[in-house]
Amino acid sequence: MSDWRDHLVILPVLLPLVTGALMLLFDERRRVLKALMGVAATLLLVAVAIALFRLVDVDSTQVYRVGDWPAPFGIVLVGDRLSAVMVLLAAVVGLASLLFSLARWDRAGPRFHSLLQFLLMGVNGAFLTGDLFNLFVFFEVFLAASYGLALHGSGTARVRAGLHYIAVNLTASLLFLIGASLLYGITGTLNMADLAARVPGVAPEDRALLEAGAAILGIAFLVKAGMWPLCFWLPTTYGAASAPVAASFAILTKIGVYAVLRMGLLLFGDEAGASAGFGREWLVIGGLVTLGFGMIGVLASQELSRLAAFSLLVSSGTLLAAIGVGDAAVTGAALYYLVASTLGVSAFFLLIELVERGRKPGADMLAVTAEAFGEIDDEAASEEEVGIAIPATMALLGLSFVCCAMLVAGLPPLPGFIAKFALLSALLEPNPIKPTAWVMLVLLMLSGLAAIVAMGRAGVRIFWGSQEGRPPRVRVIEMTPIVLLLAMSAMLTLQAGPAMRYLQDAADALHHPRGYIDGVLGSR
């Protein structure tokens, strides 16, 4: 444990924790200092995530024993390809939200920077932990931060949506506890790898109870992932949240998807004995219904932010249905889709605020809240004109809007298309093709069409309609994260081969968890 790389797995948790805690020591008026700390820590987090990403490609299961107790007794953090990809994605989305918020949103309420760091800590911890109860704790950490962030900027709409969000997620947390303790009662362990090793040997009379526990746990995850009918809180909360917060929340639904993927394949993979494949048909059906529901929601949305929230549901539904198929090739394509759609939707959430700024009185709420925190505003006013207004703003906004639309709808040349193509080609691989594969094909095509119709309609209204007043003032710091996210997705297209290979390796490892189990339990 002398090499710094041995501690790489815990750094994505420690770094945001320490940064967020340090920020609390400084007065709320030291805004520049906090912003600098936040940006530096998040950049460092991206670097750490890249290092982890490369490390696990060489040596696939990195086990970190917290407290140095051997695996089934102590808590372990486990870094593998899937975790590394998710941590990197979270870091990039977090960086984009943070940069965007620097222009004005971080002044709309107290403690924004700390809360964002704690959110990243919880998210990274949830991706890296190898212990079920520890997963619960990290869920609570990022949920607690997300409650604060969802209410960031205050206002009636946010508080009303926040109340529902908190109540629903508290109930889901209680279900999580019931499911986790049932699994513990049956198997006598909470370590994920140990659980996976013990599930095939569970006595037949206990099997029903085990499956009930897993199903309750699954419901807790699916509330986060936003599967219909557990998703009604999602569009309202995400639509009401401020732009940078909504963009960082795009990763939160993916945690639910991640947990379903990880636990589902560990506990009920093909090597799990009598319970193998438990719950998959429910995932497929639920995912397809979610896909349909999200599609209708996208078409029916009046506001752009709700449209973005519903396209998040579309992506959740697609992922859940693809995971439910339970085939390594489909899972690999689904992971590619996950990365592409998360980047696209977060860029879209950020872009919406800029586009709507000139049109709707969304800025009014900001003005009101800025007044409520008047003592910050004095200092802020002197720095108001640091950035320069971009010339030809509307052209750039329009171009980004088109890119987002192509990414969300899945049109070439952006990775949304490659993802859907890979997904469909993997779905249509087996012979004979399953009926659910045809349903999914139709729904995927239709959801792409719905996204194009809805976003085309909105785009025409915004960019080609008559301009009322001046174009919105947009600063470089607000445009940078959007361009960053879109450039990342362009990179994903250019490097589609290596990216696909990496994600396919991740999916293969998930479907054959022997390496994971031996890696965790054999670590001495």
Place this chain on the structure above:
Amino acid sequence: MNELIVALAIGVLTGCGTWLLLRPRTFQVVIGLSLLSYAVNLFILAMGRLRAGAAPIVEAGAAANPAAYTDPLPQALVLTAIVISFAMTALLLVVLLAARGLTGTDHVDGRETDE
């Protein structure tokens, strides 16, 4: 006998909590969530098998016979769960008060239903 009492307690708490959770007033929802979290804490404890008169901590120096002790892990889990649910309830109360102040009603949707 113990099992029956604990099972009844969990059942009654869960039933009351669920009913209150579905009520339209924010205060009822908070109480419902608290009752549910008590029920869940008892449930976690029960999952470590109920055992009266056994300590969870091995005495220093004594030869450890696992059969003489109760499972310490659920107790640690319950402790964590209590702290977390307590903090979350406090947070929910703050949001509840904010919602009451902003919307002028204690209905969970922020407006009264037309009746």
